Amino acid sequence: MSGAIQFHDVHYKSEDGIHILRGITGSIIEGEVTTLVGPSGAGKSTLLKLCNGLLSPTSGEIRILNKNVYDYDPVQLRKEVGMALQSAPMVEGDVFHNLALPMLLQGKSLPENEAVKLLEDVGLEGEHLRRNIKDLSGGQRQKVSIARTLVNRPKILLLDEITSSLDQVSQKEIDELIVKISKKYGVTIIWITHNLQQALKVGTYAWMLKEGELLESGKSDLLHTSTNEHVQAFVKGEIE
Ligand SMILES: Nc1ncnc2c1ncn2[C@@H]1O[C@H](COP(=O)(O)OP(=O)(O)OP(=O)(O)O)[C@@H](O)[C@H]1O
Numbered sequence: 023m024s025g026a027i028q029f030h031d032v033h034y035k036s037e038d039g040i041h042i043l044r045g046i047t048g049s050i051i052e053g054e055v056t057t058l059v060g061p062s063g064a065g066k067s068t069l070l071k072l073c074n075g076l077l078s079p080t081s082g083e084i085r086i087l088n089k090n091v092y093d094y095d096p097v098q099l100r101k102e103v104g105m106a107l108q109s110a111p112m113v114e115g116d117v118f119h120n121l122a123l124p125m126l127l128q129g130k131s132l133p134e135n136e137a138v139k140l141l142e143d144v145g146l147e148g149e150h151l152r153r154n155i156k157d158l159s160g161g162q163r164q165k166v167s168i169a170r171t172l173v174n175r176p177k178i179l180l181l182d183e184i185t186s187s188l189d190q191v192s193q194k195e196i197d198e199l200i201v202k203i204s205k206k207y208g209v210t211i212i213w214i215t216h217n218l219q220q221a222l223k224v225g226t227y228a229w230m231l232k233e234g235e236l237l238e239s240g241k242s243d244l245l246h247t248s249t250n251e252h253v254q255a256f257v258k259g260e261i262e
Pocket residue numbers: 036037038040042060061062063064065066067068069
């Protein structure tokens with residue numbers, strides 16, 4: 023197997039015995055954007071959480087950058103694999119404080135000029151550094167969240183519906199931003215989205231999950247060309 027992330031017959035059961043992922047096998051291609059689509063409850067978020075150690079597989083193997091996920095020191099794993107969420111959780115205080123947090127947690131500091139560069143990478147001017155998080159728009163807040171994931175220079179970024187609660191303009195900005203970041207940093211991205219147009223636009227590859235199984239994986243246009251009846255039904259909006 024090759025790829026930035028390799029799954030081999032991965033199963034995940036919750037503590038109360040619900041079989042959420044059922045034998046996921048596949049490779050996430052390095053340096054590309056792969057979107058993860060599928061109906062609600064398919065197991066998409068669960069799959070992402072297995073990639074940064076928030077959850078551990080019940081059986082099967084996950085290799086991150088050619089190393090078994092179990093062999094990582096958890097701190098090292100979180101440095102290699104960044105994650106951004108729909109809610110863009112932040113701590114109280116200004117933008118700089120939030121950007122510096124990943125460094126603070128390692129007993130280090132973030133130089134201010136580095137913070138300004140990170141903001142510029144996500145399309146925000148340096149003057150935002152001292153703004154209180156409470157005063158940011160939803161789109162600005164998500165950009166800060168993305169900038170914060172870049173502080174550790176991760177090789178992999180996991181994005182869980184990061185544009186779902188944003189207006190169309192902010193959504194488009196973030197779409198373009200992620201494609202830019204993927205190219206500039208050569209970072210491998212897995213992006214959960216419910217928006218098929220977004221998946222086709224931003225993703226080179228797509229995976230479709232349903233009821234814990236990987237129904238399709240390959241170039242994004244397979245969302246239209248797949249002969250799988252469940253994929254076709256999902257694309258037509260018949261299942262959500
Ligand atoms: N800790 C848990 N204990 C029990 N069930 C869980 C747990 N975490 C998730 N589930 C269930 O597992 C299934 C998959 O959840 P998951 O959040 O991974 O799906 P998803 O595809 O990301 O869904 P959505 O698109 O709605 O966010 C759902 O039915 C969910 O209710």
